Amino acid sequence: MTSDQLLTAPGSALPDTALPALRAAVAGLPSYVPGRRSAGADIAALASNESHYEPLPAAAAAVAEAAGRMNRYPDSAAVELRERIARHLGVTAAEVAVGPGSVGVLQQIITGLCDAGTEVIFAWRSFEAYPVLVELAGARPVRIPLDDAEGHDLDAMAAAVTERTRVILLCTPNNPTGVPISHDRIEAFLRSVRSDILVVIDEAYVEYAEAGSGPDSLALYRRYPNVCILRTFSKAYGLAGLRVGYAVAAPVIAEGLRRTALPFAVSALAQQAAIVSLDAGEEMAARVAAVTGERARMATQLEALGWRVPASQGNFLWIRTDDELRARLVDAFDHAGILVRAYQGDGVRITVADPASNNRVLRVLAAHTA
Numbered sequence: 001m002t003s004d005q006l007l008t009a010p011g012s013a014l015p016d017t018a019l020p021a022l023r024a025a026v027a028g029l030p031s032y033v034p035g036r037r038s039a040g041a042d043i044a045a046l047a048s049n050e051s052h053y054e055p056l057p058a059a060a061a062a063v064a065e066a067a068g069r070m071n072r073y074p075d076s077a078a079v080e081l082r083e084r085i086a087r088h089l090g091v092t093a094a095e096v097a098v099g100p101g102s103v104g105v106l107q108q109i110i111t112g113l114c115d116a117g118t119e120v121i122f123a124w125r126s127f128e129a130y131p132v133l134v135e136l137a138g139a140r141p142v143r144i145p146l147d148d149a150e151g152h153d154l155d156a157m158a159a160a161v162t163e164r165t166r167v168i169l170l171c172t173p174n175n176p177t178g179v180p181i182s183h184d185r186i187e188a189f190l191r192s193v194r195s196d197i198l199v200v201i202d203e204a205y206v207e208y209a210e211a212g213s214g215p216d217s218l219a220l221y222r223r224y225p226n227v228c229i230l231r232t233f234s235k236a237y238g239l240a241g242l243r244v245g246y247a248v249a250a251p252v253i254a255e256g257l258r259r260t261a262l263p264f265a266v267s268a269l270a271q272q273a274a275i276v277s278l279d280a281g282e283e284m285a286a287r288v289a290a291v292t293g294e295r296a297r298m299a300t301q302l303e304a305l306g307w308r309v310p311a312s313q314g315n316f317l318w319i320r321t322d323d324e325l326r327a328r329l330v331d332a333f334d335h336a337g338i339l340v341r342a343y344q345g346d347g348v349r350i351t352v353a354d355p356a357s358n359n360r361v362l363r364v365l366a367a368h369t370a
């Protein structure tokens, strides 16, 4: 079926019976393809970079408590959570905006800064939500291919800046390749781009990154007020299903992000769970250490098997493939009951989880060669 047929009443070509038209930007978006669900107990769900751990006990308790008040709207300004995040990072609550996941915050960023026809630059391949949110806003996505080491090509990104550029998205460590951007490279980049362009540093996986591998984003933010830090409770904190993330930005920008937010988008359950999660730093760090230990073990074994896997600073590993190998691998993982994320033309991303699931992944990859 063509998009024309989709947009017209069935069996009718008459303009006066046409259905209301979707905006071209929306009609052009890919259809939502539901991911296969992890149904059986023997399915390893390694496609979405979630935490495989159950929620932190304090977060589960906070949710249960807040659930008793769900007849009420949550605090739309999320004052308590913003103050807790501010204390966690050593900034003020005026510099913090929250949203339903960091994808929600990113939508607030794009709608807050991008008029139709403006441009947003990001690396590709990177997070799949980037082009969707940009196109939805009527802005133009500008994709800059990753370099040969699967990292951001910051020179090419700087060269792509035009007078229409409003936002640049840097993803470190990059999803799906796991490659971080060093502090010095981002700083040199910030010196070279105009201060009226918002440079978003998406750190969804920062908790999994070795100290010093990526930027000290708060130091960069303090020196370059056009920096916006984007973080989430969905990954290492294990709250993907609750939808809460945040941005740190100059107060006037953060205020703009709060204005563009959907009212009450972050539930009281999510707000309370996020607050207590920030108090559970040690528990979270222990979980992260287990995952990064597994990441190292898997990387070593994969290398021994002949797979070329970039050193990942996230809770996932990246295997670049052609489409023939990708199809073979997805098939093999499928038969083994393992859900992974496949990217046409690029490769396969596998979430690092518990040792038993990881061993299943290794067994599949041991039976196949690159």
Ligand SMILES: *Cc1c(COP(=O)(O)O)cnc(C)c1O
Binding pocket: 049, 100, 101, 102, 103, 104, 127, 171, 175, 202, 204, 231, 232, 233, 234, 235, 240, 243, 244, 245
């Ligand atoms: C998972 C992820 C996010 C977070 O999404 P949420 O909306 O916070 O669940 C943001 N950025 C990147 C690069 C991600 O991989």
